[in-house]
Amino acid sequence: MQNLLQNLNPEQLAAVTLPPQSALILAGAGSGKTRVLTTRIAWLIQTGQVSPAGIMAVTFTNKAAKEMLTRLSAMLPVNTRGMWIGTFHGLCNRLLRTHYKDAALPQAFQILDSQDQLSMIKRLLKANNVDDEKYPAKDLMYFINNAKDQGLRAHQVEAYEPITRKFVELYELYDQQCQKEGVVDFAELLLRAYELLSRNAPLRQHYQMRFRHILVDEFQDTNDLQYNLLKLLAGQGEQGGGAIFAVGDDDQSIYAFRGANVGNMMKFEQDFRVQNLIKLEQNYRSHGHILDSANYLIANNSQRLGKNLRTDAGQGEQVRVYEASKDLEEAQWIIEETKSLMADGVPRSEIAVLYRSNAQSRVIEHALFAAGMPYTVYGGLRYFQRAEVKHAIAYLQLMDNPHNDSAFLRVVNFPTRGIGVRSIEQLQMAADAYGISLYAAVPYMTGKAGTSLGAFVKLIEGMRMETQQLALPELVRVVLERSTLLAHYQTEKEGADRIENLEQMVNAATQFVQEEGFGQNAPAHLGPQAQAQAGQPVVSGDGLEIIDADAALATVMSPLAAFLAHASLEAGDAQAQAGQDALQLMTVHSAKGLEFDAVFITGLEEGLFPHESSSREDNGVDEERRLMYVAITRARRRLYMSFTQQRMLHGQTRFNMKSRFFNELPEESLKWLSPRVQQGNWFSNRKATTAWDDADFRSGGTDNQIARQITQKSGGGSGWRIGESVAHAKFGEGVIVNIEGGAGAARAQINFGAAGMKVLDLSVAKLERV
C-alpha cells in the first residue's frame, strides 16, 4: 500500500484517504484530481473497505474510463473487467440492459446517435405534415434533448407559446415512435435510468446498498439530470446510501451549452452536507510560463470559486505566438514546428493541435496529408459515423431488431435493389395506419412494391438464419458479403478506402469480443439467458432477479447487441489508433482531461475563439475563456498559439482581428515569433504597388487566388478596401470584411472584435484609417 500513496503530496494524500463520507475536491487543471480519484479507488479496495463491485466511477469519455481501468490494473491485482467505471451514458446503458423489462424496453433496444436522431425527427415531421420551415427539425431535436437533460417528459414541459406547445406535442409523438421502434437516444439513456430507479424502490435500494462509493470526475460538467441520478444512487434521504467523491474545477466548466450546470458543485456541498472540501494547488503538469498564462487569463472571469495554481517545475519556455497571413500558412507553420519538436526528441503522439471549431481541421488535415505527416483526428468524423460503416451497422441492427425504422430506411434500397420512393411512401402509410414498424408492415404490401420489399425482408431473415451459430467477427463478414455492400463499393471508383473501412469492422469485432470478455467463439446472437444456461452465473439479490453485472456486458447482452451499443456510444471517441505515432488533432472541448508535451492552440481570432456565438449569451465570453483555460493547461512543456489574418471558413473568407485573449496574457510569458504587425495593417502599410504583390509577399508567392479576390473586391470606388483597419468612435478598432454597393452608397461590413460585426454606411459613419 505504501507505494500506492507514496507519490502524493499531503493534500492529495488527505483526499485519497478521506473517511467514507461525501467529499468535494475542488482544484485547478493538472493538480492531480484524476490521479487522486483513481488512487482512491485502489486504496479503498486494497484496504478492504469495499470490493470492486461496490465502486461506481463516472468519467467524461470512454477513453478516460479505459485509462482509469488500465491504471487500476497496474496498481492492483484485481480483475477490472466487470467494474462499473464508465461514462454516464455507458453506465446507464448497462443498467438498462440489465433491467430492460423494468425499464419497459425491448431486450434488443438500440441506441440512436445524433445523426440518426435527426433523421428520425425529420421523418416524424413529414409523417405528421408539419411545416419544417416553421418547426425546423434541428430546433425540435434541441428542444427534446434539452427537456430530457432537465429530466422532463413532454407532459411535464410548461408550454405557453404556440410554438412550444407544438414542440411538446411533437416531443410526445417522438417518444412514442422511439418506443415503437425499440430505440433510445443519448439523453433517453439517462432519463430512462433515472425514471427506472426513482420508480422502482427495491431496485434502487439494491444499487444504493451495492455502490458504497461513487466517484465522479469532471463534476463541474454534470447536468441536472446527471446530478439527480447521482443523488438517487447515493440514496440521499434513504437508508444505506453510499458516499460521493466528486472532483472538479469550476474554471473548466465548458458544457453549459449542453445543459451542464456548474452550480451543481455548490448544490452538492449543501445537499450532501459535505464536510470535506479539499483544494489542491500544486500543479504537476505545466511549466511556469504556461501556468502563469492560464492563471492570468482566467482571472478575467468573475464568479469563480477561487483557487490558485503553482508549480515547482520552473518557468520553462515562453509561449510562442505566431501570426499567419492565412490558414494554410498557419498549417504549414505547425508542420515545421512539429518537425523541429520531433528532432528534439518529442514523440509525435505527444503533440496536440487544438482548434475551437471542427471546421478548422480541414485545412490542417489537408496540409498534413500533403506533407505526409501521420495524424489522428480525435472526435472528428468517427469511424462508426462514416457512411459505409453506418450502412453495415444498419444491416446488423436490423438482424438484431428489425423494427428500427432508421436502420431499415438507411439500407432498404442500399445497395440499390429497385425499391423506389413511392414504394417506401406506401409502406410508411401502411405502418402508420397499423401503428407498426416498417419492417412489420412489409407483408401488407402488394404488387411490385410487395415483391421487392418482401425480397429485402427475406434477405435479412436469411442472414439471420445463416449466422445463427457464428461468432461476431464471422457474422460481420457474412453480412458484408450478403448485403452486397462489399460488391457495391468494388464497382465504385473511389471505393477502395470504403472497402478497407468495412473490412476494418471485422477486426473491430474481433477486438471487441476479446476486450469485453465474450468467449472467442460465443455465437453472436446468443442472448444472456441462453448464455446463462451455457454456464454464466446469474445471481439474484434481495429477492430480486438481479443479474450480477460484475461479469460485465457479457451477462446482459448478446455479443451482437453489445457491439451495436458500442458502435453508438464509442462513436464519440477516437478511432482505434492508440499507440500509433501520430499527431493528435482535436477540438478544445475534446481535449479536456488530457495532457501533451507540446500543444498548439490555433485560430485565436475574434469571432472564432472567442466564438461569435458567445456574444449572444450571457456570460458567453466567460465560457469561452474557460475553454481557453482548458486549452492552455493541456501543455506540459511547450505551448504555441496562432492566429491568421484571413481564413476560409464555411466557404467564406474571413478577415480577422486577433483574439482578445492575447490582451489577457502576461506579456513576459509570450514570445512573438512573427513581427508584431499592428492588427490588419499589412494591407495599408506595405508599399506594394498592388494587392497582388502584397499577398505574395506574405504567402511566399504560392497562392494568388486570394490576392486576385482582393484585387477584384477593392471596394467599388468607395475609397476603402477590404482588409483595411479602421477605427470608429463608438466601436473601437476593426477590420473591413466586406463592402457592398458602389461609390456614394457603399456599405461596409466591419468586424469590430469585442464590439462584434457591424454593417455601416460609409458615407455616414465616421471612420478613420488606423
Ligand code: ATP
Ligand atoms: P485536469 O483538470 O486537466 O483534468 P487533473 O487535476 O485531473 O487535471 P491529473 O491529470 O490527475 O490532473 O494530473 C496531472 C499530471 O500530474 C499527471 O501527469 C499526473 O500523473 C501528475 N501528477 C499528479 N500528482 C502528482 C504527484 N503528486 N507527483 C507527481 N506527479 C503528479
Ligand code: MG
Ligand atoms: Mg482530470
